[in-house]
Amino acid sequence: MSRRVPLVLVCGWMHAPSRGVAKYANLFQRLGYRTEVVESHVGHLFMPPAWIHAKSPTVAALESAASIANNDDTELVIIPHLISGGGCLSWYCVERHLRQRGVRFFVPAMIFDSSPNSGKGFDVFEGSFDKILDDFTSTTTSPVKRWIARTVLKAGWAAVMLRWSGRFGPDPLQRNFAKLIIADAAIPKLFLYSSNDVIITAPEVEEAIAAAAAGGTPLDQVNFHTSLHVSHYLDYPEVYEQSIVNFLTKYVP
Template sequence: MGDANIDYNIVFPESFITERHWQGLKEPVVILLGWGGCKDKHLTKYSSIYNERGCITIRYTAPLKTVFISEAFGYKELNATAHKLLELLYDYEVENNPIFFHVFSNGGFMLYRYMAELLHSHGRFSTLRVVGAVVDSAPGSQNVRGALRAITAALGPNTNAVLLYFLLGLFGFMVFLLRIVLYSVTKYIHKNHYDALRDHPPAWPQLYLYSRVDRMIRHRDVEQMVKAVQEKGITVDSFDFGTSAHVSHFRDFPEEYSSRCLAFLTQSMQTTAGTQKKQRFSVAN
């Protein structure tokens, strides 16, 4: 089952674990969207946080060329991927379960942007129920230096030096030209992920986890996004881990990271259940 054109992993927890934690309720489906260059073994560590709480998890990381090249050139390849990932919910017959996102860095946030837009505008997906989202080390806006650091880290130390500098030069030039110099014009063709979700954030509760010392995503970009979402009247929270590097908060603070994510998931589920109960009561009366 599922789409053979995307490399994803899905995990169903043991039924007794689900029943222990959700007591007859439909367990959440947690969709984890990895950072650029993320390997599945890294994402597995995060999905285990939710599997141990009786959640279904879907893990996916977009290819590097899609994150760093397609988006830089304004080609919306990730939109098709977002559609395929949402279709998986129907393939595995969990479309009636609550959905929860866990998003990493700009690579995951770009894909999350398209999924959020589809959930809002696409007739088939508009009935899906999202209860919340955790955003880790994102989003960043028009930060060429941070983007170059990210692509260097993603390619790894074994990349040929000539190839590395060529790719960095090409990527840096395209980002600077299309996303900064000409952005006042190109945004009408393809608005960047930051502006798209700042201007029209999804209505579900959101938790932003970041660090003031992150060298790839500026903390002020995250804080400005949180402020923008808050001004729209949407439930939003944030936490600055202070000393951990980019997408390293779980590695440096495993217990606190896990407890914050699970507490937010539980709170989001309770809020949604309370809202549905009020709606049922209102209809009945």
């Protein structure tokens, strides 16, 4: 069975603006790929995988594309582009839906932007949460508004930790790591990250890279050093694009 022109599934970060995620779709379209986009929301952190994107138009579009490919005696090829933890969670759930519905497709490569987390899950934020809160609220000039924002964020984090504690685990970040890094070790991966990222830090990503390498995963990695979380393409568009081109040329001929 032959394969069609790959479709890049751009999985956006949590509560990303649609225009922001569209820039990545435009990048891949310019490179000659078909694209679909799936969005992520903080509410997904509380839901079981069976609920997330179950009725998404994107999943329906992928099912339709696979059906058309099968009718042409070709195979749908999907390249997931996973932005932050929300993007990883979206792909975890989308792939799960497609597999359970018997959709035939092939994943020749995966691209991680500002992700993934390590296998520690939400526990990794325990020691760095105050720093993350400082960065999130740094542009808020009002002390009262800053206090409210920090309180809401702390309450949200505590709620997520409680949701996945004990028998309700593993948490979504741990599931992402177990599936995308460990179970999918045979799939080549590109890691795009930064030493200046305080949300998903370089040591977090590098721990995932080390685990992937130990599992025999073919991989490339680019540390942008100065860009913030999900800002690598914004700050270094040419390097970002060329890194993707080099990676896909190598692993998706």
